[in-house]
Amino acid sequence: MDARTDRDHRLLVYGGFAVSLAIVVALCKPWNLTDHFMVGAPFGRDFVNYWMGGRLALEGRLEVLADLRAYNALIATQFGHTAEDFFVFSYPPNLLPFLVPFGALPYLPAVTAWTAINLALLAWSVRLIDPDRRALVAACLSPAALTMVAYGHFGGALAALAVLALTRGARQPVLAGLCLALMTVKPQLAAAVGLLMLLIGQWRAIAWSVAGTVGLAGLSVLLFGLTPWRDFLHVTVPFQVWLIQDFILDHLRNTLSLYAAARLAGLSFMAAQIVQTGFGLAAIAGAVLLTWRDGLNARTLTLLLLTGIAGLAYFQHYDLAIVVPALSVALFAGNRDDGVARRPLLPFVPACLLWLAPPLAIPAGLYHWWIVNLIVAGVLCVGLVTEWRRGAPGMRSRTPSGPVIRAA
DSSP, X not given: OOHHHHHHHXXXXXXXXXXXXXXXXXXXXXXXXXXXXXXXXXXXXXXXHHHHHHHHHHHTOGGGGGOHHHHHHHHHHHHOOOOSOOOOOOSOGGGHHHHHHHHTSOHHHHHHHHHHHHHHHHHHHHHHHOOOHHHHHHHHTSHHHHHHHHHTOOHHHXXXXXXXXXXXXXXOHHXXXXXXXXXXXXXHHHHHHHHHHHHTTOHHHHHHHHHHHHHHHHHHHHHHOSHHHHHIIIIIHHHHHHHHHTTOHHHHTTBOSHHHHHHHTTOOHHHHHHHHHHXXXXXXXXXXXXXXXXXXXXXXXXXXXXXXXXXXXXXXXXXXXXXXXXXXXXXXXXXXXXXXXXXXXXXXXXXXXXXHHHHXXXXXXXXXXXXXXXXXXXXXXXXXXXXXXXXXXXXXXOOTTSTTSOOO
């Protein structure tokens, strides 16, 4: 690593962490647990949804999850939270079995364990791609990881599942399929990753994922009955569709898709969908063709994952944590699978913009700016074009199942 690259590494990792921490502290006010952003703890704001889901499952009161007024009244009573924003439990019931252990704990130990597990899985995801310690440290200190911790989401678990699914799909289709099935707790993301796996030839893993998904849904029915599924399909899904279609800003301020940018710019639902669909199809085609040409390596894996997320009309800033393990390797560890050290995936400026996108989305969401949305889409395009023009000497005959990703 030369002096300039080493300097860029320090600026991105340590400077990015400092900037992100300043933004989170200044805007999320972690010391205020009653009438502002955080609930019950100075970090993990949305974990309240997961904890309440597990607690209500234990108490046999899952119908409350689909009653927005009763649900938020319960949260206000439980935590003394008086802010005017509202919480929505937007997940399918197949997530509930995984939430019960956390709901059985007091809130602070539960959110602490949740956060530690997701950070550990984020680090492990890096090790699945490359053992370089610099990439591991970068991932754990990344703005996306900090945003994930502040917002209390499970990007670390989803990153591990996505990396396993894509990198093991050809050689271990059963494992990859089960990982994809577990990702159906976030259905839109599982559908995007599943489509990419199918297009790069991992159809056997897709077949196994169907069986795994049915089994996971069956487990939730066995444990909690059919009522949660009825409420999810008849109440939660229509509510989520309404939020996105009518573009309710209070709920979608940190949505980073081109669809959201188009709606903020005044386009209609249909026009914004056309923009999003056109971009998504072009990005998918580019990422899949690159993967067929170059094989699965840290760069193509990053582009596949970023395409899977950015191709969706609805994704939030903390979802970028899913890309962080592959991105950290692609930026900081390089790629030596062909025996030659190569330049990082992105030049410094685009890398910096993508690296800082998650925390920058917080003030952008407050003021309804859509510049961060364009940054994410633009950097993906830069990555695809740059990687395509750079070529991959000696790798053109390698298929996506080629041995380019090393297991730790």
